[in-house]
Amino acid sequence: MPIIKDPKPVVLYPAEVLRARCEPIDGVSEDSRSLAAELRASLSASPGIGLAAPQIGIARRMILLRCDQKTKAGGGLVMIDPTIVESSEVRTAMVEGCLSLPGERFTVSRPEKVMVEYMSETGRVKTIELDGLAAKCVQHEIDHLDGILILDRAAQPGVTFAARVGAIEAATLAHLSRSR
Numbered sequence: 076m077p078i079i080k081d082p083k084p085v086v087l088y089p090a091e092v093l094r095a096r097c098e099p100i101d102g103v104s105e106d107s108r109s110l111a112a113e114l115r116a117s118l119s120a121s122p123g124i125g126l127a128a129p130q131i132g133i134a135r136r137m138i139l140l141r142c143d144q145k146t147k148a149g150g151g152l153v154m155i156d157p158t159i160v161e162s163s164e165v166r167t168a169m170v171e172g173c174l175s176l177p178g179e180r181f182t183v184s185r186p187e188k189v190m191v192e193y194m195s196e197t198g199r200v201k202t203i204e205l206d207g208l209a210a211k212c213v214q215h216e217i218d219h220l221d222g223i224l225i226l227d228r229a230a231q232p233g234v235t236f237a238a239r240v241g242a243i244e245a246a247t248l249a250h251l252s253r254s255r
Contacts, residue, residue, distance in 0.1 A: 078109055086175055124212055127217075158192050164186070
């Protein structure tokens, strides 16, 4: 029987937990199932497409993705102790937002495709290849587990993707409205 939790509020920057390197979970337990339920409840109560445990005040290595068909099934894709094991050389810029930085948006360049190894909620080690928005989302959430925020990855002043930012932002917003 699934655990049902009330949503926890999203922790806002500059809370210290957002800068912490999170502790591994190392296995499935009642605590990890409870944390997954808390992530689901909190993401359901927010306008986001991904959430990391430190964003609800818990410095553990777990994320939840709900950004495309591959990651939405079953209430979202929970990843325990996720690690990017491979990434494409091709990088693309995208305007990103973050639930912990409400109202802020930053242009971030990330690999277009990634391979992620993680433990599932059932304790199986899995590997998944993600591209496009899902690849960007998983990288964003894994960054949270290492205390890295989008403002740390934002394009530097003087380095601009200006010609593409408007189109990228429009495409991202269009995708989000279709995927919710």
